Structure formats: C-alpha cells, structure tokens
Amino acid sequence: MKGKSRCLHCRKTFEWKRYGKRLEKYPNLPSFCSHNCRLNHGGTGAINLPRFKISNLTKEQKLERLKENYEKRVIRQDNCWSWNGPSDSGGYPVMGCRKECGSDRGHRASYLIHKGPIPKGMHVCHACDNPICTNPKHLWLGTHKQNNDDKIKKGRGNYNKPPHKVGSKNGSSKLTEEQVREIKILIDNGLASRYIGKKYSVSKTTILRIKNNTHWKHVT
16 A cells, blocks of 8 residues: 655655555554654654663663673673673673663673772773683773783783794704704805705705804804
C-alpha cells in the first residue's frame, strides 16, 4: 500500500508505503514525515520524549550505568576473571557503554567500580600480565613509564631483544671461525679482497669488513 500525507509538524507532503505485517501493525495513515518531527511536535498524539545525554547524568548515575554494563560481561573466577564480550587488538576487554560513563575498557571500569577514581594520565596495569583479566586484586595504578618498565622487567616489552649470536652460531653466517682465520692470514699476505672473496664464496665487502675489523672481531 502506498500513499501521500501531510506532516502535522512541518506541513510538508511526503510519500509513504506499507506492506504485510507493517500495514497490520500500523493501520492508521502516517502523520509525520520523520522521527524528529514526531519528537518535536506539540500537538495531539505526539511522542514527546526527552533526549538522552550522558553529559546530563550525575557521577553516581554514570557509575551505575558502568556497573550494569560491566556485570553483563564479567565472569568471576578463583584467579583471573574472564570476559564474555569483545576485546581490542591488545587483548583488553571492551565495554558496551561510552567512555563518558567512566571508561570503555573492562579493566579500567573494574578499577573504577572496586577501587575508585583513576587520576588523569595514569594507567591501570595488570600484576597477572593477563590483559583480559578484570579482577581488581590483579590491578594497580602506574604511570606510562612504570607500565613500560614493568613490561621490560617481565620480558614482555618490544625492547627485549634476544642476545645477538656471533660467528658461525648466527644462522645467516656463510663462514666459520677457521675460515675467517685463514682469510685474515691471506689479507696479511697482501692478497686482493676480490680474490679472497671468490675463494670462500663471499662478497668483496665481507672481506673488507673482516680486514677493517668491523665483523668477526672475536676471531684473532
């Protein structure tokens, strides 16, 4: 079924169409061209609902909304608490409510609910090193530096590089310590770097690096 009506609020003529169950549910002709006109209209039959804004809520109301959302997702266990919901790329639990309510991350929300406010610029860190955990007993406040220092101390930071393997222990090495000793003798005897490189199937640059003692320093 199709038709045209005049909006009771803005008086604009608009087209409408209804079929099947929608026609059965709304048998009367449409009176408004948009939802905004329905909300803003002050006449008979209008739906005048106050527009919801988080900024209008008190701190207590925001905390209550945060608690409600948090309780829907948290799974309390003996040790680390699990999370029945989405997580971000870092593995931290994501809240369904807006950040303006306090936080949009589960571990920060848990700290707010169980321990109190989080000072500006402070991180909520995990003593258990389990990002998805929201157990308040495993959470502590720290600065950005303290958080990074804790990661490095526990070997979880990007700054912890494995010890460099030298000589033939390095998987990319084409020479052995014995061959390098022979090369150093040939260098001392005055042979050309290009000739030595061909003899040991390496580049001239590699021989020059050995000659200048920038590589294979540990071989004397």
